[in-house]
Amino acid sequence: xxxxxxxxxxxxxxxxxxxxxxxxxxxxxxxxxxxxxxxxxxxxxxxxxxxxxxxxxxxxxxxxxxxxxxxxxxxxxxxxxxxxxxxxxxxxxxxxxxxxxxxxxxxxxxxxxxxxxxxxxxxxxxxxxxxxxxxxxxxxxxxxxxxxxxxxxxxxxxxxxxxxxxxxxxxxxxxxxxxxxxxxxxxxxxxxxxxxxxxxxxxxxxxxxxxxxxxxxxxxxxxxxxxxxxxxxxxxxxxxxxxxxxxxxxxxxxxxxxxxxxxxxxxxxxxxxxxxxxxxxxxxxxxxxxxxxxxxxxxxxxxxxxxxxxxxxxxxxxxxxxxxxxxxxxxxxxxxxxxxxxxxxxxxxxxxxxxxxxxxxxxxxxxxxxxxxxxxxxxxxxxxxxxxxxxxxxxxxxxxxxxxxxxxxxxxxxxxxxxxxxxxxxxxxxxxxxxxxxxxxxxxxxxxxxxxxxxxxxxxxxxxxxxxxxxxxxxxxxxxx
Amino acid sequence: xxxxxxxxxxxxxxxxxxxxxxxxxxxxxxxxxxxxxxxxxxxxxxxxxxxxxxxxxxxxxxxxxxxxxxxxxxxxxxxxxxxxxxxxxxxxxxxxxxxxxxxxxxxxxxxxxxxxxxxxxxxxxxxxxxxxxxxxxxxxxxxxxxx
Numbered sequence: 001x002x003x004x005x006x007x008x009x010x011x012x013x014x015x016x017x018x019x020x021x022x023x024x025x026x027x028x029x030x031x032x033x034x035x036x037x038x039x040x041x042x043x044x045x046x047x048x049x050x051x052x053x054x055x056x057x058x059x060x061x062x063x064x065x066x067x068x069x070x071x072x073x074x075x076x077x078x079x080x081x082x083x084x085x086x087x088x089x090x091x092x093x094x095x096x097x098x099x100x101x102x103x104x105x106x107x108x109x110x111x112x113x114x115x116x117x118x119x120x121x122x123x124x125x126x127x128x129x130x131x132x133x134x135x136x137x138x139x140x141x142x143x144x145x146x147x148x149x150x151x152x153x154x155x156x157x158x159x160x161x162x163x164x165x166x167x168x169x170x171x172x173x174x175x176x177x178x179x180x181x182x183x184x185x186x187x188x189x190x191x192x193x194x195x196x197x198x199x200x201x202x203x204x205x206x207x208x209x210x211x212x213x214x215x216x217x218x219x220x221x222x223x224x225x226x227x228x229x230x231x232x233x234x235x236x237x238x239x240x241x242x243x244x245x246x247x248x249x250x251x252x253x254x255x256x257x258x259x260x261x262x263x264x265x266x267x268x269x270x271x272x273x274x275x276x277x278x279x280x281x282x283x284x285x286x287x288x289x290x291x292x293x294x295x296x297x298x299x300x301x302x303x304x305x306x307x308x309x310x311x312x313x314x315x316x317x318x319x320x321x322x323x324x325x326x327x328x329x330x331x332x333x334x335x336x337x338x339x340x341x342x343x344x345x346x347x348x349x350x351x352x353x354x355x356x357x358x359x360x361x362x363x364x365x366x367x368x369x370x371x372x373x374x375x376x377x378x379x380x381x382x383x384x385x386x387x388x389x390x391x392x393x394x395x396x397x398x399x400x401x402x403x404x405x406x407x408x409x410x411x412x413x414x415x416x417x418x419x420x421x422x423x424x425x426x427x428x429x430x431x432x433x434x435x436x437x438x439x440x441x442x443x444x445x446x447x448x449x450x451x452x453x454x455x456x457x458x459x460x461x462x463x464x465x466x467x468x469x470x471x472x473x474x475x476x477x478x479x480x481x
Numbered sequence: 482x483x484x485x486x487x488x489x490x491x492x493x494x495x496x497x498x499x500x501x502x503x504x505x506x507x508x509x510x511x512x513x514x515x516x517x518x519x520x521x522x523x524x525x526x527x528x529x530x531x532x533x534x535x536x537x538x539x540x541x542x543x544x545x546x547x548x549x550x551x552x553x554x555x556x557x558x559x560x561x562x563x564x565x566x567x568x569x570x571x572x573x574x575x576x577x578x579x580x581x582x583x584x585x586x587x588x589x590x591x592x593x594x595x596x597x598x599x600x601x602x603x604x605x606x607x608x609x610x611x612x613x614x615x616x617x618x619x620x621x622x623x624x625x626x627x628x
Binding site: 208 | 583585589591601603604
């Protein structure tokens with residue numbers, strides 16, 4: 001065992017006792033802090049249950065399904081995941097129909113989960129987890145946690161992770177069907193957790209980063225349209241990318257992969273002196289590319305972009321001064337520790353046709369940006385985001401930023417609620433004419449809640465709130481279908 | 482990801498450097514070799530039989546090259562005239578019939594592969610110590626699940 005492995009291993013095992021959360025401990029407000037319920041373990045799949053409407057009235061016409069994914073199993077035996085990003089993916093299906101809401105959730109049945117269940121130990125390496133005795137790695141999908149997002153394309157539901165195949169799930173039962181191979185020679189090619197979906201249903205995605213990244217284009221019917229490797233000028237780590245109607249946009253932050261080792265994040269070095277580059281690639285001809293220079297920033301998530309008549313490109317993202325969250329804080333969460341990291345700030349990036357780039361700050365803390373999918377790739381006025389970062393590591397409010405008026409419309413759920421990603425469900429023709437649907441973890445009642453808000457009247461609070469029978473750890477990303 | 486690159490290509494490469502080994506008269510062992518678990522019944526299973534750790538690690542020539550038509554879920558071949566001793570087998574299922582272990586654009590193997598003893602590698606081929614087995618005088622049999 002190398003020093004690094006040893007340190008990671010000891011570090012993880014020391015905390016296991018403290019990190020196992022029982023409702024009693026959390027209720028008593030004892031160590032670990034109440035927010036640690038957000039990174040607690042789920043022991044089994046959750047059969048379909050009808051939720052309890054605890055507030056408001058359900059719009060009779062509303063019929064929608066919110067699929068969400070997120071890590072929900074971090075600890076086994078005397079070992080624990082080394083990072084929030086490395087737990088086993090639990091796919092949740094929140095369904096609202098005929099005035100009623102239901103929840104069902106099922107773990108993605110991955111080789112990692114099967115091996116670790118058998119060994120009763122966390123052994124597979126990941127973003128922030130070391131490779132431990134008993135690990136078996138013969139390809140990216142052996143470490144695939146399938147825990148980051150979901151996609152529905154051509155009627156198929158997928159669980160997504162960033163380093164391996166998309167995993168096919170049965171949308172009705174949430175049963176795992178196996179890794180998706182889009183073409184024989186593309187077996188185990190990474191398909192990232194942040195596809196961009198055009199308004200016609202065409203999916204663009206990337207896979208892998210370093211010297212190159214792999215670009216995927218899927219037709220609305222689910223078939224493969226294009227699959228091609230493109231070279232990158234620097235070995236940046238990036239978790240997300242964005243697109244306009246005509247371009248793919250890669251933000252190459254100066255968080256660079258110096259070497260390949262486990263945990264993966266320990267091979268990545270923050271080099272702010274390099275600044276941040278933005279690579280713009282033509283969707284129709286990947287050899288047509290432009291590079292823009294910006295001051296150094298780090299990021300995980302971007303929102304959809306668009307181009308204007310004069311060629312100006314705009315998109316927004318949740319930018320951080322440095323990658324402390326990914327490097328340290330997200331590991332500490334699993335140990336029940338809160339290490340302060342720079343707050344992600346909603347910022348618009350403007351790429352001018354003369355080659356100059358600029359950043360327009362909003363001074364709004366924001367993460368998990370989302371928008372009305374009907375205007376994907378076109379000029380857009382609103383960005384939905386979580387906000388309200390206070391004493392816990394997690395946000396407490398949901399908001400919609402209005403780029404035209406330069407103001408944020410917000411609903412704060414209060415200090416007892418940890419807020420997850422909210423997504424837009426259309427109910428009218430205009431942008432943002434519809435609902436926002438999303439979940440929170442109520443630390444007081446120890447239950448997860450599903451909320452529906454009127455996107456245009458956010459400050460009125462939820463139109464309807466349902467309560468599940470149990471708490472679920474915080475998830476990452478979802479999709480509405 | 483680069484770690485995975487080319488690790489397995491060596492299996493296919495070995496065939497190129499293979500030269501038919503002379504069969505000595507006192508070599509009296511026979512190996513019946515079975516491959517099971519063939520999911521896609523097309524192309525062939527290709528492999529090498531080696532008799533030393535050096536040969537296993539591509540530093541010496543293999544004893545035999547194996548090529549069996551993969552037209553059933555279970556296929557077999559017989560290797561006669563072997564000298565009793567310690568051996569190992571590295572194999573892959575050449576589904577597309579191009580004679581090489583196929584890889585994806587990041588260099589990951591995309592055709593099934595297996596080692597004798599069904600030994601499993603870890604970020605690379607299985608090791609000689611795990612894959613080697615004894616061939617005795619007379620009849621021997623060995624079965625490998627290829628997936």
